[in-house]
């Protein structure tokens with residue numbers, strides 16, 4: 001029920017962000033984007049810049065941030081926007097931040113899995129985790145960089161070593177899976193996508209992406225073959241975009257939308273709003289996988305309540321069973337990397 005209420009709230013909130021935040025903002029939230037010059041980073045920064053709730057928008061990357069920040073800073077909204085270029089500027093970029101969103105790292109090309117990005121992106125996330133532990137240990141962190149199933153454990157292990165780990169504040173951003181599920185199911189049933197909510201649990205790669213269509217709001221029914229086809233499309237949606245972009249990257253615009261939705265939900269929770277619910281990949285004891293995405297009630301200190309799996313259909317139970325060994329493997333890979341390399 002919380003999930004149902006929350007989706008309706010999230011949908012209308014997102015559409016009315018600017019007006020609403022300018023009327024009712026209680027606390028100003030400082031937000032950093034790491035990877036701000038990239039395909040996701042730039043449109044994400046644009047969406048964040050539009051919110052008067054964000055007092056400071058800190059744009060960190062290893063290239064091009066002076067230009068991106070100069071461009072955005074001409075927009076007539078209050079967020080003071082500053083660019084930080086290169087590792088020597090990490091201290092200034094991150095100090096005092098309440099929310100850090102990380103889309104730093106390389107995207108897939110056709111034929112690659114997300115795990116094929118591990119060798120490059122693992123060390124990028126490790127280094128950013130070290131910097132966050134030093135300069136903004138209390139920030140809420142949303143990790144977009146793939147493979148999310150491994151990069152979130154990497155971030156947590158680094159924070160653990162630094163003595164700053166707060167599992168309630170570290171999130172793998174899986175919002176795009178929810179956004180896609182809502183879009184595809186609304187299309188299939190001729191519904192207004194803003195009024196559809198499909199919780200998506202598990203992880204963020206292939207069979208670990210588990211849309212809970214049995215828990216859809218409004219309730220929807222599909223034949224078995226239709227349900228399987230829709231589930232497969234949601235699980236492969238990232239690959240659909242990678243193929244369509246034909247070598248120029250993966251989802252950027254839909255991810256910026258989803259990343260902004262997640263960041264705004266964190267901001268609303270920091271501001272004391274109740275009933276803010278998002279699915280995200282976090283340290284979890286809901287299943288045998290030590291990280292797992294479920295609907296979460298967010299509060300000013302991060303995860304306020306894990307809402308768990310809810311009632312699963314037999315088909316969804318089988319999907320969870322299939323996902324767990326894959327998640328365990330990729331979680332271990334991330335943890336081993338962090339523990340060997342830092």
Ligand SMILES: NC(=O)c1ccc[n+]([C@@H]2O[C@H](COP(=O)([O-])OP(=O)(O)OC[C@H]3O[C@@H](n4cnc5c(N)ncnc54)[C@H](O)[C@@H]3O)[C@@H](O)[C@H]2O)c1
Nearest residue numbers: 035037038039040061103104105106107144145146176255
């Ligand atoms: N979680 C999701 O749902 C989701 C969705 C789409 C993409 N992604 C992932 O997001 C990541 C970024 O995708 P993109 O399309 O924006 O890629 P991109 O190549 O367009 O941009 C990545 C940016 O990261 C920067 N970067 C590289 N190393 C860095 C470092 N050490 N510190 C800071 N910034 C650094 C690059 O300079 C670049 O500007 C990829 O790993 C992609 O797979 C995740």
Ligand SMILES: O=C(O)C[C@H](O)C(=O)O
Nearest residue numbers: 108146237238239250251
């Ligand atoms: O598919 C990708 O590589 C990017 C992202 O994880 C997505 O789901 O679009």
